[in-house]
Amino acid sequence: MKRTAVAASAIVLLLPLSACGGDAEAGDGSTVTVTVGYQSKTINTVTAGTLLRSLGYFEKQLDALGDGVTYKVVWQDYATGAPITAQMTAGKIDIGSMGDFPLLINAARGKQLNRPTHLVSVTGYNLRGGLNTIVTAPDSALTSLKDLKGKRISTSVGSAADGTLVRALRRAGIDPDDDVRKLNQQPAVGASALSAGSADALSQFVAWPGLLAHQGKAKVLYDGAQLNLPTFHGVTARADFAQDRPAVLDAFLKAQAQATDYLNTHPVTAAEEVAEATGLPAEVVYLYNGAHGVATFDPVIKPQLVSALKQDVEILKSAKLIGDVDVDSFVDDRYVKKALGATYAQRLAAPPPAAAGEVWPKGSERTRTFASPAALLRHVAAHRDTVRAAYVPDATTGTPWFADNAVWVADGEELLPFVAPATARAYVDRHDGARVITYADALERAS
Incomplete structure (x- = not known):
């Protein structure tokens, strides 16, 4: 039977259960639905989400399998990683992309609910932590972290941006639990709160700080790179899906590598395409994803990132969001090594682009x-x-x-x-x- 790949967009609450997950098949047993959760506004995941989807590389890789199966790819867009994890542990999403802190929650929830997941690749990273930023209103009198004592700070609890906030406050001698009033808000809600004056500062991940600064609605109070601790976004897959559909996961990772190469080779064009798909200004997308942008894109799982992930566990444990996480068991680079072949070692050794x-x-x-x-x-x-x-x-x-x-x-x-x-x-x-x-x-x- 000739196989075709179909891209589809869906809202998870409207999907029948039989249409979700890599094991879902049509009545004749010849169709497999692969569901990918991504975050279009979190633009350091674009090589596993927005850009990958627009380029159609995953569908083309599936079409090239030639295994007589019709694959239907369903793309589900979310504002944060939490709902992606919820749908993965419910067996409704096969592959998802999110930041490092949500990845740890993904690992913990997967183990807790007997739906284990694995980190299988990386999308965008910054080895110093520059993907997260604390900003204030343009006319704010706040000029340093010490000024935040007693103030209202909007962030998304459990996100890498919250991790940056906690670490930064601790370094400044401020107790993140007792000395500030933390507002647990979605990024868009926090941005509105900052503009309305109901939040004194906002700690968020890409692309929100850059977007607000570009719009003249915020100024930077703290650069996350001052922590000098890597932050990254990555791809997680359900363990049962990886075991049952290894060829499909291999196709995804090969497609992600293609999208990564496309972004690195055509950074301006890629920024324009992501901007068109997300509604974000292309200038903001390029700030993060450009040739010398805040993020470096590479699917390999670098040791520095795994080390940082282990250090992140304590932050989430202190917030009572997770217990212990066996990071070494969660990280599984077998699949991306196979997908990249001989180029994996070359990519692993390659330094990030020089600042310019x-x-x-x-x-x-x-x-x-x-x-x-x-x-x-x-x-x-x-x-x-x-x-x-x-x-x-x-x-x-x-x-x-x-x-x-x-x-x-x-x-x-x-x-x-x-x-x-x-x-x-x-x-x-x-x-x-x-x-x-x-x-x-x-x-x-x-x-």
Whole structure:
């Protein structure tokens, strides 16, 4: 029987149970439905979700199996990882993508409910933790973490952004349970709360901090990369699905690798495609997913990420969201190693892209890179009307940020960008004569 692959979108509550899960088959036994849970707005999962779906690579890989089966791919979009885990442990989602903290909850719930899952690949990561950011309102008087004592902070409890908040507050000598009022909110609700003044700060994962900054609705208080602890997003699969349908999981991981290569080779085009699918501004997508963006995309499971995952367990245990998690048993790189073949070792050894400033000209499908912040500023000053977006890496953490939203420091002839005011002040305190200046002043000095 000639096999075809069909992409379908569905809302899980409207799906009949027989249409969910890799084991679901049509009456004649010739059709298998594969259900993929993803988060379109969490754009560091796009190689296993939004971009992969738009490119159709998974369906093409399934079509190439030639096993006489008709595969129907159902894509389910969620705001966070929690509902994906709920549907996976109910046997209704086969493959899902989410951040590192939700992955641990996924592992814990799977074991608890006798529906074990495994981390089978990685999507986007940042080895310093720059995927999460704490922001405040543009006119807020808050300038450091210590200012958050007694304040209302919106976050999504159990998310990597909440983990960043807890760790950052502890380092600042603030008890995250007793010294602040934590508001457990979905990202969109938290963004609205920040704008309305019912939250004093917002700690969230991509792409919310960048989106709010781009819209002029927030400014950075804390760059998650200051923790210098890796954060990442990954792909989890039900253990029974992986065992029963190894060829299907292999097809997914091969397709994910293709989508990763596409994103890395065509970063501007990929950003535009993700923007069109999600409604996010392409400039924000590129901030995170660009050639020198906050995230690095690679499906291999790096040892640094596994180590960080083990350190994350304590944060979730202290919040009473999980018990002990055997991370080594949860991580299963056999499938991605098989899918990538000889390239796995090459990818594993490859370093992340070097930090660099970028300018995205209007109407162009290419960006320009610059060796120094001053060179980038000179270009922007000379082409003010034709610059779509400009990105600069933080001088201490390397986290890319919008040039016009960065905190700029003049140190002699040097012009240095910082994501957060605290890191800029720390630099000024260590360098005599250095001082914080405005973006307009930085442009003027550069030109």
